[in-house]
Amino acid sequence: MSADQDAPPEWSDELGPNDGILVMSELTKQFGGITAVDELSFAVQEEEILGFIGPNGAGKSTTFNCISGIYPPTDGNIWYKGENVTDLPPYKMVKRGMARTFQSFRPLEDRTVLQNIALPLVPDKLFSLAGLRGETIKKAEGVCELVGLDDRMDMTPDELPHAGMLRLELGRALATNPDLLLLDEPFAGLSDPEVESISDLLKQLRSEAGVTLVVVDHNMRGLFPLIDRAVVIRFGELLAEGTPEEIRSDPMVKEAYLGGGN
Amino acid sequence: MSNSDLSERLDVEGGTFRQWLNPLNKPLRHKIGLLVLLLLAVLPVALTSSEALIFASAFFFAMFAMSWDLVSGYTGQISFGHTVFFTVGGYSAALLNMEMGLSPLMTIPAGVLVAALAGLVIGVPTLRLRGPYLSLVTLIAPLILFGVFRYFPIFGGESGLSGEIDNLFGLGFNDVIPVYYLAFGLFVVVLTVLLAVTRSDAGRIFTAIRESEDAVNSAGLNPAKFKIFAFVLSAAIGGLAGAAFVHTPSASPTPNTLLALAINIEIIIAVFIGGAGTIVGAAAGGLFFGLTRSFLEGSELVIPVANVAIAEVYLILLSVIALVIIYALPGGLLRGSIVGGRRVLNRNSDEDVATDGGEMVNPVAQILNNYRDFLGGDDDER
Numbered sequence: 275m276s277a278d279q280d281a282p283p284e285w286s287d288e289l290g291p292n293d294g295i296l297v298m299s300e301l302t303k304q305f306g307g308i309t310a311v312d313e314l315s316f317a318v319q320e321e322e323i324l325g326f327i328g329p330n331g332a333g334k335s336t337t338f339n340c341i342s343g344i345y346p347p348t349d350g351n352i353w354y355k356g357e358n359v360t361d362l363p364p365y366k367m368v369k370r371g372m373a374r375t376f377q378s379f380r381p382l383e384d385r386t387v388l389q390n391i392a393l394p395l396v397p398d399k400l401f402s403l404a405g406l407r408g409e410t411i412k413k414a415e416g417v418c419e420l421v422g423l424d425d426r427m428d429m430t431p432d433e434l435p436h437a438g439m440l441r442l443e444l445g446r447a448l449a450t451n452p453d454l455l456l457l458d459e460p461f462a463g464l465s466d467p468e469v470e471s472i473s474d475l476l477k478q479l480r481s482e483a484g485v486t487l488v489v490v491d492h493n494m495r496g497l498f499p500l501i502d503r504a505v506v507i508r509f510g511e512l513l514a515e516g517t518p519e520e521i522r523s524d525p526m527v528k529e530a531y532l533g534g535g536n
Numbered sequence: 537m538s539n540s541d542l543s544e545r546l547d548v549e550g551g552t553f554r555q556w557l558n559p560l561n562k563p564l565r566h567k568i569g570l571l572v573l574l575l576l577a578v579l580p581v582a583l584t585s586s587e588a589l590i591f592a593s594a595f596f597f598a599m600f601a602m603s604w605d606l607v608s609g610y611t612g613q614i615s616f617g618h619t620v621f622f623t624v625g626g627y628s629a630a631l632l633n634m635e636m637g638l639s640p641l642m643t644i645p646a647g648v649l650v651a652a653l654a655g656l657v658i659g660v661p662t663l664r665l666r667g668p669y670l671s672l673v674t675l676i677a678p679l680i681l682f683g684v685f686r687y688f689p690i691f692g693g694e695s696g697l698s699g700e701i702d703n704l705f706g707l708g709f710n711d712v713i714p715v716y717y718l719a720f721g722l723f724v725v726v727l728t729v730l731l732a733v734t735r736s737d738a739g740r741i742f743t744a745i746r747e748s749e750d751a752v753n754s755a756g757l758n759p760a761k762f763k764i765f766a767f768v769l770s771a772a773i774g775g776l777a778g779a780a781f782v783h784t785p786s787a788s789p790t791p792n793t794l795l796a797l798a799i800n801i802e803i804i805i806a807v808f809i810g811g812a813g814t815i816v817g818a819a820a821g822g823l824f825f826g827l828t829r830s831f832l833e834g835s836e837l838v839i840p841v842a843n844v845a846i847a848e849v850y851l852i853l854l855s856v857i858a859l860v861i862i863y864a865l866p867g868g869l870l871r872g873s874i875v876g877g878r879r880v881l882n883r884n885s886d887e888d889v890a891t892d893g894g895e896m897v898n899p900v901a902q903i904l905n906n907y908r909d910f911l912g913g914d915d916d917e918r
Binding site: 342344363364365368369373374380381382383384385389392393395396397398399400401402403404446447450454 | 559636736737738740741743744746747750751752753754755756757759761762765
């Protein structure tokens with residue numbers, strides 16, 4: 275975008291709008307006197323699976339909230355698909371093709387799993403009957419099948435086990451038809467086989483639908499086989515960036531995050 | 537919109553629009569609802585004049601309750617000051633009629649517009665934010681309005697507007713039957729509009745906002761837009777009811793009939809008795825509350841021991857009824873009776889499985905089931 279005044283000049287080594295599908299430049303978020311995210315810059319490349327890791331309280335969820343539009347950043351810029359999206363509200367980000375899941379699930383307790391997943395398929399219009407049409411329900415059923423909830427479509431969210439809730443959250447994000455998906459701790463509380471099955475699903479999304487994924491998680495064993503690359507932050511600042519092997523052997527990361535040793 | 541698109545839109549759940557309109561294809565509870573409306577339509581035959589007027593007032597009260605339910609029952613944004621819209625609608629219509637001599641057919645739409653405007657003024661700044669701002673602002677809005685009424689002589693202070701107000705279609709105290717039908721007709725119109733809105737996609741989004749605003753936002757839907765729409769539509773309908781009400785012989789534009797704090801409380805209690813977030817529940821709760829209130833107010837019974845006239849403590853009695861209902865049937869009478877009725881009707885369907893794995897069948901249920909087959913239709917929603 276040539277008209278973007280916030281973009282750095284071409285000779286600069288700062289990240290600019292076209293350095294990836296999602297680019298953050300000097301992103302800062304302060305709450306009162308506390309700096310949760312401190313001049314964080316990194317770029318996400320199209321169709322990659324990026325791990326976004328850091329110890330508890332490092333600012334991972336805050337970064338997600340800034341990207342997805344829940345908080346306006348205090349400073350810095352966010353570009354998505356080359357356009358400045360720094361101050362867009364969440365629903366506009368979703369319309370541009372970015373979806374997210376929440377670490378604490380946000381189910382609609384008053385309706386079935388199928389109706390939960392059908393919500394994003396309803397148009398953002400005041401007068402519409404599209405949601406009553408069989409077509410919408412068929413699409414929602416397709417999404418249920420994709421995330422492995424096809425045998426639980428008529429349950430309500432409180433009848434689902436934890437892994438089922440995660441699949442519901444994932445299904446609702448996928449129903450928005452995203453190009454980029456932000457996943458906040460998808461593996462928390464899952465058993466190893468469940469982690470594996472969710473990982474397979476995520477890989478399938480990338481290979482078949484070309485979805486770019488950014489995954490936050492603490493479960494290194496589950497996360498490292500899935501991701502192409504990782505970004506590590508600490509105290510809201512970038513600590514390291516690289517392939518899982520590089521990250522694993524990085525002494526700074528070891529000290530900060532993996533607790534030294536092995 | 538092209539023709540084929542339109543017909544496709546009317547193609548509701550596989551049937552044609554005509555099939556959808558046929559009451560015989562409706563689930564049982566819809567049939568019961570239509571039957572009740574039919575009964576209300578022929579009821580004046582059996583009513584005395586004063587009873588007919590009581591019913592007319594109850595219809596208006598039910599409209600107030602339904603308008604509140606659209607915002608607070610559906611989107612979960614609790615309004616404590618919906619009387620502001622009844623008052624703004626009623627006073628605007630009355631003033632335009634008294635001061636400028638406009639006919640009620642002009643002043644009522646004007647009242648609706650002014651009330652919708654008031655809805656925008658209160659709704660836009662408060663509903664764009666998340667949190668209890670709407671509740672806070674609606675809590676003080678009636679107080680401000682009451683202050684305005686006391687300060688400016690044109691509003692007549694606490695005694696309200698005095699003077700001759702033309703009644704809609706010139707209906708006076710001698711035309712109770714037409715007044716009944718006027719109130720009933722308006723009630724049916726409001727009920728239909730609100731049912732159409734809440735059963736369309738917008739209704740699903742309203743309830744989704746009540747459940748989780750984050751989820752709505754992450755579904756690519758703008759929650760503020762839908763909250764403001766619900767609120768302004770609700771204000772307009774409240775204004776319509778208020779404006780039409782002052783043009784009937786049953787009401788006059790005074791703070792006591794339109795603005796009093798007690799009315800806000802009564803509406804909320806009435807909706808909770810019927811069932812919040814259902815519109816039909818609000819309509820039924822509003823009618824029930826309006827009629828019971830008039831009955832108790834007119835009653836000469838005295839509570840023994842305490843030696844208080846029932847007429848003086850009707851609000852306490854109705855509040856106790858509401859508390860009992862909230863305790864026993866948290867979803868209100870409507871949901872309670874749907875669930876209860878379904879349990880009775882589906883006793884021997886495959887959903888209700890006995891502990892031994894077999895089906896629960898008893899003679900009563902079998903008889904009821906035969907009736908159910910006879911009445912036709914199944915309960916598919918909710």
